[in-house]
Amino acid sequence: MIPRQEHVKRAIEIALVGSHTVTLIAQGDPGDAFALAGWLNAYQPDTARVVRPCPCGNRGSDRAVCSCSADARLAYQAQPEIVQALLADLIITVPNMMAFPDTRGEPDERVQERVAAARRRTVVEERVDPDQRPFVSTLHDSAATSLLKAAIRQLPMSGTRIRQMLAVAGSIAKLADVPQIGAAHLAEAFVYRPRWDEA
Numbered sequence: 001m002i003p004r005q006e007h008v009k010r011a012i013e014i015a016l017v018g019s020h021t022v023t024l025i026a027q028g029d030p031g032d033a034f035a036l037a038g039w040l041n042a043y044q045p046d047t048a049r050v051v052r053p054c055p056c057g058n059r060g061s062d063r064a065v066c067s068c069s070a071d072a073r074l075a076y077q078a079q080p081e082i083v084q085a086l087l088a089d090l091i092i093t094v095p096n097m098m099a100f101p102d103t104r105g106e107p108d109e110r111v112q113e114r115v116a117a118a119r120r121r122t123v124v125e126e127r128v129d130p131d132q133r134p135f136v137s138t139l140h141d142s143a144a145t146s147l148l149k150a151a152i153r154q155l156p157m158s159g160t161r162i163r164q165m166l167a168v169a170g171s172i173a174k175l176a177d178v179p180q181i182g183a184a185h186l187a188e189a190f191v192y193r194p195r196w197d198e199a
């Protein structure tokens with residue numbers, strides 16, 4: 001119904017696999033995001049929080065226009081609690097009118113079973129030394145290694161953020177039931193990094 005809804009559900013499932021921390025960026029009415037955070041926190045206490053993309057809440061929405069000035073938006077995004085919220089492992093934009101949980105489509109038990117199975121799996125530990133440049137990666141998939149190196153060159157990411165992203169990619173690999181992180185897992189993990197301009 002809502003194009004990005006599947007994306008949100010997918011991200012929540014990944015968060016459950018790796019016990020990742022989550023920040024939901026609520027566009028428009030934050031009711032759906034709070035419902036989603038409540039659902040997630042019922043499974044993993046206090047790992048999810050909700051923030052707005054800007055003071056009016058409509059930044060990035062395709063349903064309403066943001067009325068904030070650029071200065072107001074930047075001042076908002078610089079607030080310590082907002083900066084802190086963006087340090088979560090997964091940053092997920094939740095569009096308004098998601099109608100959660102009525103359109104989730106499958107029972108919670110199925111999600112729980114899939115998550116439990118994924119949590120029992122292991123992926124090859126990735127060792128990336130953020131203090132070492134160029135980054136040395138032990139990613140077995142050469143396409144994944146190339147992608148990681150390219151991303152590190154192009155994106156302003158801290159060592160902590162890179163480690164978080166690899167952990168998220170590891171959870172994605174577990175859901176896919178493969179023993180190592182591949183380029184597709186890494187590419188998906190990149191999606192969940194903070195991106196205010198696109199939020």
Ligand SMILES: [Zn+2]
Pocket residue numbers: 054055056057058059066067068
């Ligand atoms: Zn706004």
